[in-house]
Amino acid sequence: MGKPMLKLLCLLLLPASALVAVLCWLPNWSSVGKAVPIETVEIVQTYPHDSQAFTQGLVVDQGKLYEGTGQYGHSSLRIVDLVTGRVELMTPLEQRFFGEGIAVLEGKIYQLTWKERNCIVYDQATLKPLNSFNYSGEGWGLTHDGRHLFMSDGSSTIRVLDPNTFRTIRKFRVKQGARSIDRLNELEFIQGEIFANVWQTDQIVRFSPEDGTVLGWLDLSNLYPLNQRASDQAVLNGIAYDDKNNRLFVTGKNWPNLFEVKIVSVPTIR
Ligand SMILES: [Ca+2]
Secondary structure (H helix, E strand, O other): OOHHHHHHHHHHHHHHHHHHHHHHHOOOHHHOOOOOEEEEEEEEEEEEOOOOOOEEEEEEEOOEEEEEEOOOOOOEEEEEOOOOOOEEEEEEOOOOOOEEEEEEEOOEEEEEEOOOOEEEEEEOOOOOEEEEEEOOOOOOOEEEOOOOEEEEOOOOEEEEEOOOOOOEEEEEEOEEOOEEOOOEEEEEEEOOEEEEEEOOOOEEEEEOOOOOEEEEEEEOOOOOOHHHOOOOOOOEEEEEEEOOOOEEEEEEOOOOEEEEEEEEEEEEEO
């Protein structure tokens, strides 16, 4: 290439490279204008819920409610009649385990434990333990997209796991712009998004399972007033989605009710 041609090429490329440099330099370029909707819910139906259940995992599958409960000496995995709240089948965990999130996938139930680094796998119909997997760190919430498990650990990080090996395939952080959203607890995969309880709040955050980008918030502070709760541990925790009938259920730790709710848009953004 001759010198005149090289000069011309440099002149042509300079504005483009300058633009790229500016775009890369902008610290929150990907988050500019990322205000997201805050929505609330209306109660469609109220059902009884075992107020002794320290809810850590909640799933609806084929019209049945599956619940995982926590606390040492009280942890369990349950099949619950959705309408009456009656426990139909229950497997208690060993005293050394503090039960956490659950996911139901291909005839198996996966139940995390808090600090015991042990995911117990059960037969879905009998709740009989089949095997278990080890993992590092803490276990909080669990859900799946039909193929992989998604696991929270109390931070803003979500691990994507192979359900056959529990190997971590990838990880991402849940972020709204530059702000990490941590204390992610119970999870639910809903129509291509993940919904997560944010521990010790009445807020649910919705985010992308691809990269953790926050897509919106649900404010559920209207469901169960703080001054009626038995303790400050009785926080919102438990999201279950009935994908066949498009029904959304929520409850909390030691809440006396489980609610079917409908999302209602309100004209606010955060
Ligand atoms: Ca769930």
